[in-house]
Amino acid sequence: LFMFSPDAILLDVNGEIALANEAAQRLLCRRPDEELAGRSLDEFLAPESRVAFAEGIQEARQGVIVPSIELTIETPERSPLIVEARMAPFQLGGLRAVHVILRDVTAARALERERRRLAIAIEQAAEAIVITDPNAHILYVNPAFERITGYSRDEALGQTPRILKSGRHTQEFYRDLWATISAGHV
DSSP states (O other), rough: TTTTSSSEEEEEETEEEEEEEEHHHHHOOOOOOOOOOTTOOGGGGGGHHHHHHHHHHHHTTTTTEEEEEEEEOOOSSSOOOOEEEEEEEEEETTEEEEEEEEEEHHHHHHHHHHHHHHHHHHHOOOOOOEEOOOOEEEEEHHHHHHHHHHHHHOOOOOOGGGOOSSSSHHHHHHHHHHHHHHHOOE
């Protein structure tokens, strides 16, 4: 389990890496033959992550399980990597060690930033945007919807687009409109 875990796992004894799995080797090293044993994880970290790491290691050495710290790993050939670090006290023979698990969350953080940008764009769009569930109940409206229709977000949520019927269009118009939307067309 240790050696083949997809997460980087290492044991820190007195500030040095005593044992590391293959995922730690891939995450931290530039070359497959580079040695991790005897080195400090601190040397791989961006300067802004070193204090948080030192505090986490200290807590773990005192017997506290550290559930999650976000750290940045600097690598010469790649962009910085963002990892979630979990630490726990561990006995290695007679030595007190710290068990460290590192999970690369770089792609997940980039996706979160992209989603935030998209949400901001939708919120600031001049066009009314309505998101419904498959049964046509409104789950979301943007501020432009409120300006254009006069309905507040609270009034629209849970309703169906029927609240927008003006009485100026035929039933066939609305049926065609819903068929177009249901088919995934604009």
